[in-house]
Amino acid sequence: MDFFNYNENQLYAEECSVTDLAKTHGTPLYIYSRATIERHWHAFDQAAGDRPHLVCYAVKANSNLAVLNVMARLGSGFDIVSKGELARVLQAGGDASKVVFSGVGKKSDEIAYALEKNIHCFNVESEAELDRIQAVAKQLGKKAPISLRVNPDVDAGTHPYISTGLKENKFGVSIEDAYKIYAKAAEYSHIVVKGIDSHIGSQLTEIQPFLDALDRVLLLVDNLAEQGIKLSHIDVGGGLGVCYDDEQPPHPNEYAKAIASKLEGRDISLIYEPGRAIMANAGILVTEVEFLKTNQDRHFAIVDGAMNDLIRPSLYQAWQKIIPVKTKSKVAPKIYDIVGPVCETGDFLGKARELAIEAGDLLAIRSSGAYGFTMSSNYNSRPRAAEIMVDGENSYVIRQRESLESLWQGENVLP
Numbered sequence: 001m002d003f004f005n006y007n008e009n010q011l012y013a014e015e016c017s018v019t020d021l022a023k024t025h026g027t028p029l030y031i032y033s034r035a036t037i038e039r040h041w042h043a044f045d046q047a048a049g050d051r052p053h054l055v056c057y058a059v060k061a062n063s064n065l066a067v068l069n070v071m072a073r074l075g076s077g078f079d080i081v082s083k084g085e086l087a088r089v090l091q092a093g094g095d096a097s098k099v100v101f102s103g104v105g106k107k108s109d110e111i112a113y114a115l116e117k118n119i120h121c122f123n124v125e126s127e128a129e130l131d132r133i134q135a136v137a138k139q140l141g142k143k144a145p146i147s148l149r150v151n152p153d154v155d156a157g158t159h160p161y162i163s164t165g166l167k168e169n170k171f172g173v174s175i176e177d178a179y180k181i182y183a184k185a186a187e188y189s190h191i192v193v194k195g196i197d198s199h200i201g202s203q204l205t206e207i208q209p210f211l212d213a214l215d216r217v218l219l220l221v222d223n224l225a226e227q228g229i230k231l232s233h234i235d236v237g238g239g240l241g242v243c244y245d246d247e248q249p250p251h252p253n254e255y256a257k258a259i260a261s262k263l264e265g266r267d268i269s270l271i272y273e274p275g276r277a278i279m280a281n282a283g284i285l286v287t288e289v290e291f292l293k294t295n296q297d298r299h300f301a302i303v304d305g306a307m308n309d310l311i312r313p314s315l316y317q318a319w320q321k322i323i324p325v326k327t328k329s330k331v332a333p334k335i336y337d338i339v340g341p342v343c344e345t346g347d348f349l350g351k352a353r354e355l356a357i358e359a360g361d362l363l364a365i366r367s368s369g370a371y372g373f374t375m376s377s378n379y380n381s382r383p384r385a386a387e388i389m390v391d392g393e394n395s396y397v398i399r400q401r402e403s404l405e406s407l408w409q410g411e412n413v414l415p
């Protein structure tokens with residue numbers, strides 16, 4: 001089910017006309033759907049059944065305060081990777097006691113901040129990090145709840161830049177090393193061993209790698225229990241893929257059920273860290289065609305959105321569907337490269353797309369709710385796009401388009 005649909009030949013986001021939103025707020029423009037975010041979140045939450053669990057939404061996918069607030073109102077937990085993300089969660093009304101803190105490079109001040117806010121758990125990614133958490137916790141007179149992120153060495157079958165669970169990736173510790181690190185953690189005065197965590201990559205479209213990883217993790221859980229280290233939760237990470245093109249990833253419900261069924265008979269709670277599966281298809285990026293241009297035999301649609309707004313196509317050769325906001329029957333379709341104004345050959349949003357368009361038309365880049373705005377930048381001194389949330393027939397500006405002045409805020413010229 002999509003949150004945007006054509007009515008006659010016009011695209012609507014929930015009950016809001018995309019053309020009207022673009023006219024009012026300008027382009028490029030991110031539009032998200034509250035109902036879709038909620039529906040996707042509930043799919044994870046409900047599939048876990050009666051087992052105690054937390055859906056810890058991965059904030060990096062989309063960290064707009066309104067997005068976080070929608071989830072906070074549902075009772076969501078959050079997976080964060082920086083002090084900044086924790087600050088955002090708290091600012092949006094999120095509950096610190098439902099926050100897990102991932103990431104390979106936590107600084108001491110970030111650990112201290114998270115301890116002061118009493119987060120649920122640190123997902124520890126190395127022995128050196130465990131030592132640092134112990135030291136900071138001791139200094140603050142606090143006990144730090146931890147789980148160890150293990151790297152189960154399974155091939156997630158995804159793009160190499162977003163695969164994280166292989167031996168050669170920087171994330172987590174190997175299962176072999178985990179035993180010794182758990183033993184050390186159990187001895188530490190200011191560490192409380194809570195759980196285990198693994199996250200093998202992003203945009204996975206098959207269930208099997210998740211289940212293979214879980215098998216390896218469960219073996220470790222059982223062996224640790226024999227050594228007297230009993231874990232109270234398993235964090236299965238995020239990574240469930242979405243349909244960008246013709247992929248057929250499992251539905252969150254099916255995925256979560258498959259995970260939950262592996263844990264049957266075990267007295268252990270469950271944490272999910274979905275990002276993309278909740279947000280990607282809850283958002284679109286709307287952009288206007290500035291010019292149509294033909295070089296030799298190649299047609300270009302030069303649009304006002306660019307790699308600084310949505311970097312996924314440039315960075316991962318990611319394919320996202322591009323559709324006209326108003327369909328036109330009287331314009332001859334052509335094959336276009338959809339490119340932005342940024343001075344890079346790699347600045348494209350899509351290549352070789354058949355579209356019936358004219359200058360001034362609006363295009364929607366689908367599946368842009370995750371890793372869209374959060375990965376945007378001011379490259380080429382381009383103010384970042386505005387963000388809108390639609391809720392039925394209502395729409396709200398949840399982030400204003402950046403002003404020109406904001407481009408140099410905090411910069412100083414020499415005296």
Ligand SMILES: Cc1ncc(COP(=O)(O)O)c(C=O)c1O
Pocket residue numbers: 058061079102103164199201202203237238239240273274275276277
């Ligand atoms: C530790 C961790 N958890 C959760 C996520 C969210 O992943 P996804 O957006 O693929 O669900 C990521 C990103 O890949 C991650 O690194």
Ligand SMILES: N[C@@H](CCCC[NH3+])C(=O)O
Pocket residue numbers: 060162202203312316370371375
């Ligand atoms: N940013 C990536 C996903 C990385 C996930 C973060 N660990 C994407 O857009 O697909």
